[in-house]
Amino acid sequence: MKEVKLFLGPQHPGMHGNYSAHMYVEGDIINKSYALPGMLHRGFEKLMERRHWMGNLALIPRICVIEPDPNEMVYAMSIEKLAAIEVPERAHWIRMIILELARLAANLMSIGGIGAPVGLYTSVYWGVADRDLILDIFEKITGARVYHMYIVPGGVRKDLPEGIEEEILDLLDYIEGRLPEFYDLVMRSPIFQTRTRDNILLPEEVVWELGVTGIGMRSAVNREYDIRKVKPYARYDQVEFSLPYGPYSDAFTRVDFKYIEMAQSISIIRQSIEKMPKDGPVRAKIATGSALRWQVPPGMVYSCVESARGEYGYLVVSDGGEMPYRIAVRGSSYPQGLMGVEKYLPGHRIDDASLWMDTMGVCAPEIDR
Amino acid sequence: MNSTNKLVEEIRQRFEIIDVIHPDDQQVILDIDKMHLHTLLSHLKADGFRQLSLLSAVDWIKDNIFELVYIVFNWDTGVHVLARVKLPRDNPRFRTITPIYPGAQYYERDVHEFFGIEFEGNPMSYKPLFLELWDEMPPMRKDFDPEAYSREKFPERVYVPHFVPKVEVIE
Amino acid sequence: MMKNKSMFSPLRAWKYLVKEPITIPMERIFDHPREASDNYRGFHVNDWDKCVGCGTCGEICPTNAITMLPIEGLRETDGHKPERPAIDYGRCSFCALCVDICTSDSLSMSKEYLHISKDADSFYFLPDARGMHQTAFDTAYSRDEVSELLDLERYEIQEIPHENRNLSFTELIKGYSREMALAEASRCVECGVCTYTCPAHMNIPEYIRSVWTEDLKEGAQWLYETNPLSNVCGRICTHKCETACVIGQRGEPVAIRWLKRYIVDNTPEGDFVEAATARVSRQVNGRVGIIGSGPAGLSCGYYLRTMGYEVDIYEEKELPGGVIRYGAPEYRLPEASVKADIDNIERAGVKFITSTKVGRDITLEQMKDKYDAVFSASGYWIPRKLKIDNVDHPGIRFSPHFLAEARDFTRGKGPMPEFHQDVIVIGGGDVSFDVARTLNRFQLMTNARAIVRFIARKPEEHLAASREEVVEAKEEGVIYHLDRSPTAVLVDDKGDIYGVEVAVCETVVDDRGRAKTVCSEEKEIIRGTEVYMAVGNDPDFVYFPEEMMEALTIENNKIAINEKGQVEGFEWLFAGGDIVRGPDIISAVADGHQAAVGIDEYLMNRKK
Amino acid sequence: MNLVNFAYGLLLLLAAFVFQTTLTGINRKVVARLQRRRGPKFYQQFIDIFKALSKGSTTHGWVFDFGVIMALGGIMATAIFIPFGPLKAVPGMDNIFIIAYVLAVGMLGMAMSASGSGNPWASIGVSRALTNMLAYDIPFMMVVFGLIFAFDSSSLSGLAAIQREGGLLGWNVLRFPLGGIVAMISLQGMLGKKPFDSFIAPAEIASGPMVEYGGRHLGMLFLLHEYSTFIEVSLIVHLFFGGGATVLEFMVKYAVIYTFLNLVSNVLPRFKIDQAVTFFYKVPLAMAVVQTFLIIFLGMGVA
Amino acid sequence: MTTNAKDVRKTWEKIADYFRAHSIWMKWYCTGCGAIEMPPTMTSRFDMERLGMGPMATPRQADVLLITGYLSAKTLRRVIYSYEQMQDPKYVVGFGSCTLNGGIYFDSYATMTRLDHYLPVDLYIAGCMPRPEAIMNSFDTLIKMIEKGEAKGWKHYQENHEWYRRNQLHSLKEVYVKDEFHE
Numbered sequence A: 001m002k003e004v005k006l007f008l009g010p011q012h013p014g015m016h017g018n019y020s021a022h023m024y025v026e027g028d029i030i031n032k033s034y035a036l037p038g039m040l041h042r043g044f045e046k047l048m049e050r051r052h053w054m055g056n057l058a059l060i061p062r063i064c065v066i067e068p069d070p071n072e073m074v075y076a077m078s079i080e081k082l083a084a085i086e087v088p089e090r091a092h093w094i095r096m097i098i099l100e101l102a103r104l105a106a107n108l109m110s111i112g113g114i115g116a117p118v119g120l121y122t123s124v125y126w127g128v129a130d131r132d133l134i135l136d137i138f139e140k141i142t143g144a145r146v147y148h149m150y151i152v153p154g155g156v157r158k159d160l161p162e163g164i165e166e167e168i169l170d171l172l173d174y175i176e177g178r179l180p181e182f183y184d185l186v187m188r189s190p191i192f193q194t195r196t197r198d199n200i201l202l203p204e205e206v207v208w209e210l211g212v213t214g215i216g217m218r219s220a221v222n223r224e225y226d227i228r229k230v231k232p233y234a235r236y237d238q239v240e241f242s243l244p245y246g247p248y249s250d251a252f253t254r255v256d257f258k259y260i261e262m263a264q265s266i267s268i269i270r271q272s273i274e275k276m277p278k279d280g281p282v283r284a285k286i287a288t289g290s291a292l293r294w295q296v297p298p299g300m301v302y303s304c305v306e307s308a309r310g311e312y313g314y315l316v317v318s319d320g321g322e323m324p325y326r327i328a329v330r331g332s333s334y335p336q337g338l339m340g341v342e343k344y345l346p347g348h349r350i351d352d353a354s355l356w357m358d359t360m361g362v363c364a365p366e367i368d369r
Numbered sequence B: 001m002n003s004t005n006k007l008v009e010e011i012r013q014r015f016e017i018i019d020v021i022h023p024d025d026q027q028v029i030l031d032i033d034k035m036h037l038h039t040l041l042s043h044l045k046a047d048g049f050r051q052l053s054l055l056s057a058v059d060w061i062k063d064n065i066f067e068l069v070y071i072v073f074n075w076d077t078g079v080h081v082l083a084r085v086k087l088p089r090d091n092p093r094f095r096t097i098t099p100i101y102p103g104a105q106y107y108e109r110d111v112h113e114f115f116g117i118e119f120e121g122n123p124m125s126y127k128p129l130f131l132e133l134w135d136e137m138p139p140m141r142k143d144f145d146p147e148a149y150s151r152e153k154f155p156e157r158v159y160v161p162h163f164v165p166k167v168e169v170i171e
Numbered sequence C: 001m002m003k004n005k006s007m008f009s010p011l012r013a014w015k016y017l018v019k020e021p022i023t024i025p026m027e028r029i030f031d032h033p034r035e036a037s038d039n040y041r042g043f044h045v046n047d048w049d050k051c052v053g054c055g056t057c058g059e060i061c062p063t064n065a066i067t068m069l070p071i072e073g074l075r076e077t078d079g080h081k082p083e084r085p086a087i088d089y090g091r092c093s094f095c096a097l098c099v100d101i102c103t104s105d106s107l108s109m110s111k112e113y114l115h116i117s118k119d120a121d122s123f124y125f126l127p128d129a130r131g132m133h134q135t136a137f138d139t140a141y142s143r144d145e146v147s148e149l150l151d152l153e154r155y156e157i158q159e160i161p162h163e164n165r166n167l168s169f170t171e172l173i174k175g176y177s178r179e180m181a182l183a184e185a186s187r188c189v190e191c192g193v194c195t196y197t198c199p200a201h202m203n204i205p206e207y208i209r210s211v212w213t214e215d216l217k218e219g220a221q222w223l224y225e226t227n228p229l230s231n232v233c234g235r236i237c238t239h240k241c242e243t244a245c246v247i248g249q250r251g252e253p254v255a256i257r258w259l260k261r262y263i264v265d266n267t268p269e270g271d272f273v274e275a276a277t278a279r280v281s282r283q284v285n286g287r288v289g290i291i292g293s294g295p296a297g298l299s300c301g302y303y304l305r306t307m308g309y310e311v312d313i314y315e316e317k318e319l320p321g322g323v324i325r326y327g328a329p330e331y332r333l334p335e336a337s338v339k340a341d342i343d344n345i346e347r348a349g350v351k352f353i354t355s356t357k358v359g360r361d362i363t364l365e366q367m368k369d370k371y372d373a374v375f376s377a378s379g380y381w382i383p384r385k386l387k388i389d390n391v392d393h394p395g396i397r398f399s400p401h402f403l404a405e406a407r408d409f410t411r412g413k414g415p416m417p418e419f420h421q422d423v424i425v426i427g428g429g430d431v432s433f434d435v436a437r438t439l440n441r442f443q444l445m446t447n448a449r450a451i452v453r454f455i456a457r458k459p460e461e462h463l464a465a466s467r468e469e470v471v472e473a474k475e476e477g478v479i480y481h482l483d484r485s486p487t488a489v490l491v492d493d494k495g496d497i498y499g500v501e502v503a504v505c506e507t508v509v510d511d512r513g514r515a516k517t518v519c520s521e522e523k524e525i526i527r528g529t530e531v532y533m534a535v536g537n538d539p540d541f542v543y544f545p546e547e548m549m550e551a552l553t554i555e556n557n558k559i560a561i562n563e564k565g566q567v568e569g570f571e572w573l574f575a576g577g578d579i580v581r582g583p584d585i586i587s588a589v590a591d592g593h594q595a596a597v598g599i600d601e602y603l604m605n606r607k608k
Numbered sequence D: 001m002n003l004v005n006f007a008y009g010l011l012l013l014l015a016a017f018v019f020q021t022t023l024t025g026i027n028r029k030v031v032a033r034l035q036r037r038r039g040p041k042f043y044q045q046f047i048d049i050f051k052a053l054s055k056g057s058t059t060h061g062w063v064f065d066f067g068v069i070m071a072l073g074g075i076m077a078t079a080i081f082i083p084f085g086p087l088k089a090v091p092g093m094d095n096i097f098i099i100a101y102v103l104a105v106g107m108l109g110m111a112m113s114a115s116g117s118g119n120p121w122a123s124i125g126v127s128r129a130l131t132n133m134l135a136y137d138i139p140f141m142m143v144v145f146g147l148i149f150a151f152d153s154s155s156l157s158g159l160a161a162i163q164r165e166g167g168l169l170g171w172n173v174l175r176f177p178l179g180g181i182v183a184m185i186s187l188q189g190m191l192g193k194k195p196f197d198s199f200i201a202p203a204e205i206a207s208g209p210m211v212e213y214g215g216r217h218l219g220m221l222f223l224l225h226e227y228s229t230f231i232e233v234s235l236i237v238h239l240f241f242g243g244g245a246t247v248l249e250f251m252v253k254y255a256v257i258y259t260f261l262n263l264v265s266n267v268l269p270r271f272k273i274d275q276a277v278t279f280f281y282k283v284p285l286a287m288a289v290v291q292t293f294l295i296i297f298l299g300m301g302v303a
Numbered sequence E: 001m002t003t004n005a006k007d008v009r010k011t012w013e014k015i016a017d018y019f020r021a022h023s024i025w026m027k028w029y030c031t032g033c034g035a036i037e038m039p040p041t042m043t044s045r046f047d048m049e050r051l052g053m054g055p056m057a058t059p060r061q062a063d064v065l066l067i068t069g070y071l072s073a074k075t076l077r078r079v080i081y082s083y084e085q086m087q088d089p090k091y092v093v094g095f096g097s098c099t100l101n102g103g104i105y106f107d108s109y110a111t112m113t114r115l116d117h118y119l120p121v122d123l124y125i126a127g128c129m130p131r132p133e134a135i136m137n138s139f140d141t142l143i144k145m146i147e148k149g150e151a152k153g154w155k156h157y158q159e160n161h162e163w164y165r166r167n168q169l170h171s172l173k174e175v176y177v178k179d180e181f182h183e
Helices: A044-048 A056-063 A069-083 A089-113 A121-142 A164-187 A190-196 A204-210 A215-221 A251-275 A334-344 A350-360 A364-368 B002-014 B037-046 B104-115 B146-153 C009-018 C056-060 C097-101 C178-185 C193-197 C204-212 C216-226 C230-236 C240-244 C256-266 C269-277 C295-306 C335-347 C364-370 C399-410 C430-446 C467-476 C546-551 C585-607 D003-034 D044-054 D062-081 D096-116 D120-151 D156-165 D177-191 D208-212 D215-240 D247-265 D273-298 E002-022 E033-042 E073-085 E096-101 E132-148 E153-159 E161-172
Strands: A003-008 A020-026 A029-036 A299-307 A310-318 A326-330 B017-024 B027-032 B051-060 B065-074 B079-088 B093-095 B118-120 C044-046 C066-070 C083-088 C107-109 C173-175 C286-291 C309-314 C351-353 C373-376 C380-383 C396-398 C422-426 C451-455 C479-481 C484-491 C497-509 C515-527 C530-533 C537-539 C570-575 E025-027 E054-056 E064-067 E091-095 E123-125
Touching: A003 A350, A003 D120, A020 A350, A029 A334, A029 A350, A044 A056, A044 A326, A056 A069, A056 A364, A069 A089, A069 A299, A069 A310, A069 B017, A089 A121, A089 A164, A089 A251, A089 A299, A121 A164, A121 E033, A164 A190, A164 A251, A164 C009, A190 A251, A190 A350, A204 A215, A204 A334, A215 A251, A215 A310, A251 A350, A299 B017, A299 B027, A299 B051, A299 B079, A310 B051, A310 B065, A326 B051, A334 A350, A334 A364, A334 B104, B002 B017, B002 B027, B002 B037, B002 B079, B027 B037, B037 B065, B037 B079, B051 B104, B079 B093, B104 B118, C009 D003, C009 D247, C044 C083, C056 C066, C056 C097, C097 C107, C173 C256, C178 C204, C178 C256, C193 C204, C193 C240, C204 C216, C204 C256, C216 C230, C216 C256, C216 C269, C216 C585, C230 C256, C230 C335, C230 C585, C240 C256, C269 C335, C286 C295, C286 C364, C295 C309, C295 C335, C295 C373, C295 C585, C309 C585, C364 C373, C373 C585, C380 C399, C396 C399, C399 C430, C399 C530, C422 C430, C422 C497, C430 C451, C430 C467, C430 C530, C451 C515, C484 C515, C497 C530, C570 C585, D003 D044, D003 D062, D003 D215, D003 D247, D044 D215, D044 E002, D062 D096, D062 D215, D096 D120, D096 D208, D096 D215, D120 D156, D120 D177, D120 D208, D120 D273, D156 D215, D177 D215, D177 D247, D177 D273, D215 D247, E002 E132, E033 E096, E033 E132, E064 E073, E073 E161, E091 E096, E091 E132, E091 E153, E096 E123, E123 E132, E153 E161
Parallel strands: B027 B079, B093 B118, C286 C309, C286 C373, C309 C351, C373 C570, C396 C530, C422 C451, C422 C530, C451 C479, E025 E054, E025 E064, E064 E091, E091 E123
Antiparallel strands: A003 A020, A020 A029, A299 A310, A310 A326, B017 B027, B051 B065, B065 B079, C044 C107, C066 C083, C380 C537, C484 C497, C497 C515
């Protein structure tokens, strides 16, 4: 059969985001493939060098639109390390609530969105609609639906509004009730299982070769490798949670793990609301003076958090000035999105290309930056 | 810092380390001569640092050097090691680390695109990745001015304001 | 989770066929769009009554979305620029950093979020309180103390210990340490509102930035740009800039005066001298004579020198400096500071002719012949007298003479002035406090006990003196008799003063905010054996020939001049300082500078 | 076939179009309910079709244009033969074999046109569509042959009439339950509903054959889709659900079946094409074989 | 005679515009951040299908091109390519700040600053990014504009193609790009 060249993306409905993969296809099998990133490249790292430490607050969350909060967190953490700032206790817990809500929203979109590549649109409609309820909570807390700019260096930007805890708890109950319905619709469906079981494998060697992290890694290497566990930040060392892990990573397992992680996120939020100090300061100043002249002591530091897709890290370099000297971003899906597409997408059928992107957790904006 | 001290001791015994910095208790920055970087990374990889988290560069234009930062991670101890080497800024080139960490391939391509650092032994790294038809110096270099470039390439809007500035004399 | 598969489990979703959808009804999207949350970052609203036009919002904006537009109909006043922020919604990222940093608390964001148009120009928006479409929306995101991005509290300047500081004339303020100066400088937002308010229009944001970047040499250069008396002004300026400072809208204004002082104190001497002399022109364009070496004269002389004129300054007293040498007390303005400034001016090439009084040793006509132009800044040296009984009693002493004597003493050039142990000071302004506190020190230096009674017509909060004077004098033990208006000096049979009779007064503030003092018939007697009067001074115009006096327009003891400093009717004569504007050092400096420019222009025109 | 018949046929075509398109619109609302939303207006489908027809479009060569017209002509010609309940435009011509034959012309035209666009996605889609056709047609035709054998008739209306004689229990779906299930599954495949829609899967091959169609061409494609749906569902109604003694009966049966299939479709993901073929050759084919065996050799269910 | 023909055309156009207004299919191309508010708009909570709108897989089928935020030069080439593949009449909606004047990326070397330099924009929505309500309202506005026959951006593009092409070439050097270069 003739080899045909096909473009998966950037405007392909099977592609999440403005990303592209070139595939050379023979019959239905992909022979070669290449990632074509850069459609969302905005030069963030350069722009960040041109804005004040505080002004970057507007830029930071925009690096990854699906889950912006880990960006804010990792940026804040870096500055706090460089400037040796003690974050107030309450702020730590608020941050955890925000981060877990964001993870919940991202995972909800993901378990709903898994319907799109396999044609089960009902779950997409459900997932996104339920996620919207979380965005409502975000709007109440932070003042914006998507780009929150809430976790700031030194703490959080504002205290929680009154009575939001009850609303969050109610929402968690609702989502907890909805999860089995999603599971019935998607995961227990024999057709879905036929498509995803023993398909799109991620062996342990590949994990180490590429540097895949997150659910993909945990499901393959049979260890609870999660930044929240390995090097806890905020107050993750003071809540109880356990993450799923296993030795065999196929598409089904990876989606299945997301359900378990969501249950864990819900549990973490509940614990946080319970353990959080009821009042107290929520923000420490990072430097003297007006925000126009905030400076961060010189140094270099790498900080990372666990996003819904894995290790999210910033390398922050300060020369002591009013603006960062250099920030390098490690998007969590960088390895699988670029090298994974090149090396491990070939061999799959084109039917599975979109599913591959989805279950591997390829997120375009954080790769392109 | 206790967890990293042993590690640093061990590395010090084997390699000539120029400087050690501890940004936090689970992180070590090692300044090392570029001659020894590859052996250091091999050693670290065998020592449990199986993941290359990030490879990036910093342009120290005042000192006329590029600094490459290799960040490797040990998932069992949770320690990040940041190995740094310095390269001259004119005609910067270095050997690839893809034989040690295959995942570095695209990071090197990334660094080549944004800083113009060449990685010998990684032919892929010479190709463009994010940018298309780029005709300027690598954009992450400090002497590149994105705003000027943007103005020249992408003209800005000039507004014709609708509003009549409202005259309300404040006493 | 359960992993058994079932053909029928997906069919459970059919239950939603009979459930109500969660879709938001159309009318809640189109007719009455859902209300945003109380914290929502919608479109901007700007309260024009509060807004001061400082432009800090535009500075912080990470997207360069905010431009300050000059608004017709607004006037520039102290602390207000006639500009308002216009926001480009083709840039704005709705981060609300502008709201968080707004100095006057005028910017906030509303719940309005709908603007749809095919006209791109309509996205350029000048926010006011009415919202984008002139419909009322609730305020949503606004700043609170957590999201604050300004530093509202001043960093403490180092002072000598409060205890026993009145035992000597050691300078009270030690100055900022490096850390504190940087911290204080970092509070500045560089809006430049102060520049307008400063009589000398000093480049305040620029020199504060020099402190911040630790480039003090550059800072010194900025200072000499508009003011050759930075040592002096860094200590005893009336700092009108600080009242205008936008940080003061909600917090304590930036300590501009102390930062200036930090520059002069910490710039290496060589750099400082260089900053002063580098701009001096070698060329000689003409000769100018100056009457009086006070701030105005010095400033005028210096700038004329930089423009290439030969300058002679005539001074009646032994040392040049006028009020800064014979007025301000040592603990505020040490001799070394004065000397540093005046030395620099001398280094720049200004010649001082001291102990020479115009009108006595040289006449104005002679000066007119000798020089191309004359600048008069003779100052206020004749003490004013209250119109009360026994005001001509020889036991009553007046501030100019007393302070000059005190200054000579602290300089080591004269004896300690004589004084009684139980004295009364009448005044209310800064000078009266100088007198009271100097007396207080003298008394304690010679005796273990000090009694200085201070009489003023107004209550504490309405006194003309600066706040710190009032507080510090009280700390030092000056006894206040406020709300009292002197009516007579009481003299006993022997002809000695034994007290002052005062009327009890009351100050009320009317609706327009003007304070009015009304004195009752009720009298009190305040005892003391010596009275010091510090109720202001008058100019001494004796050096003007009579025919000139007639031609001059003098109102309220002030000579009328045009905007170039030229005295009306006498194009060769310029005037400035107290005799034109009333007493204020920084205004005098400004006058001097302005007159220098005026003289230069006049002489250049004349040459042509 | 005279002119009156022809006019009658056109009228039926129009009725079929209005009926099927309205039903599609209503179904969009029903599915929306399932997805917890309200859905579009019930006449949205008409607007969509007319809008598409009102737009300009790009041609990709005469094969592309001709293929569409041929497909639409073929399908509309087929639709004329389908009895609308008791109404028949061309009596005596509602033979399954004729319908299957003319239907093939339409499908072929479609395949031709899509391939003519030159888009690789379209070629993949066409090859998938043909594979899919092969997969569902074999079990379906096997069951249909069983029916024809059992009743010795290949006329749709004739078969329907025979069923109606036996009342509710006379319906073939109850007489030959296995065959009924096979037919329903195959119908799902014919209609391109999930799980058998891999040939238009947007997320995989960017809507496959339709990828290059726009404007008028797309409008025609929509018309074609409505007619082929009408033909296929009618086929099942006539073959397994007793057709319709009255127009209303036919319409109700039709609507129920169509809606049911739609609802099933919207809670299932789609098979990959190879899985679909495997599935058809495993389950429905086996069932069809058993059913035909039962009919032919045991006479089971045959009255 | 001619006027008559014109009138007939007008009526026909009016009817067509009604259909075009109430059945707008959008091009499913997430060009930037704003795309993240599209799923909520499309799905159950806001359900834009009520307006007769839905996503379409290919540019040929689409009527409206949503530029959901910033466009990098790389995307811009593909957007122009997509736009030109769309069938007339076609509409462009610019989302948020970035399409108006570059938004937060105004000084980026990679992203364009104003969209109407390259494509005719029929409608802009304020916000960064616009909320689903704003998006829905903008569609409502677009529908009204089409009904009235005001959304004529595509004609403008045809008539001023030279100008647009010149701008495109100035910023992009080449509009059509072969993607093989990087493999």
